[in-house]
Amino acid sequence: MPRGREISLKPPQSPNLRRRCTSLPTPTERAKLEIARSRSPTIKKKVRFADSLGLELISVKHFDDTDVPEGPLHLHHLETKFPRGPAQSVFMELQFTNPGTLPGFEQKVREVNVLLETVEADEFSLSGFVRVLNLAFEKSVSLRYSLNNWITFMDSLASYVPNSSDGDTDKFCFKIVMPTYPDNGGTLQFAIKYCVGGQEFWDNNNGNNYKVRRHRFKMSPPREWENGWIHFI
Template identity: 45%
Template structure:
């Protein structure tokens, strides 16, 4: 017998090579089920778990400064802040169609609620305010509150006046406007407007009068001490 042939027949053939993805280096994946994810983080498609990302902490000069100190002062109303809790409020709403219900000063601004008589489905409520005695003004809409009063006759609207830091150095005045069924109604605190000032300041004795406009106008108020000569109403100008 040929030794070479005998040796060739006695050596078993090598097993077939197993071709796996290059990223499969986990022994649990090699000998276990490829359909399950191993504890080492390897995925069945052969992608190894990504290495943890390390971030360099920011330098001291890159950090934003944190200011410590007392919060900015809030505005203090010069009227009862919860008119809705006073006796006869519901009757005043029925008689005047719109009335301020409550206000609350917050760091974000002045938050409040308004009650209006439900005269029609389509209605709009807004709040007009000023920080400079009506030299300029702004107006923000109030949002209807679905969970309204239980009387079935009135609706509630909520508003937020985004005053910012400017309100800490000025006095705020506002009035409520209600438009419904082609008519317009105002709540201006019986002609005095709703006024607020910074806490700690005196209430002052600033008296104003309407110049160039009927005294029954709902919003217009120009302070005489700030206008040495008669001036036209900012609404009529």
């Protein structure tokens, strides 16, 4: 039974091999060398350690709380350690009370045929529900709104809410997403149009229209942060 090749773990004793290498072979040269060794049955395989060839061993650095990382980590460190500057916030003020929250809402729908139920507004959209009297199967509900006090206006069709009929009334929902919104202090105005049986019925908040005003304000930091800001020049 042939014996396997022996692996010599003893580092060479020649002084010339103990000197630090001034250059290393390229990946291509190393690949050619390995191929030549594998094809030569007379060459013994040897294990050599990095320090015997003059190479540096792996160095591990331990950081403590006093060390400050460099590069992007340094920026992240500053961002989490110090408070940010005052932020801006937007508040949309409904300048009316949602009719659906008032007593006698359903009775009023039967009287006026169409009535806004609830509405919500944020910085970029307006959404809500409308209740209409079920005068015929074919009907349509739309929202007419303006951002410039009715110099121009737009219509947005509302959608029927499935299974919302109580026999006498139906519910529709709407949502408009606007690429632009009124500036600070600006007002969006809207009214509801209900078309059924060749007739039009309007809900315009008793002639005043429904109005949503936009407010933008700055959020100030707590007083204990006042002396903690970093100023960059």
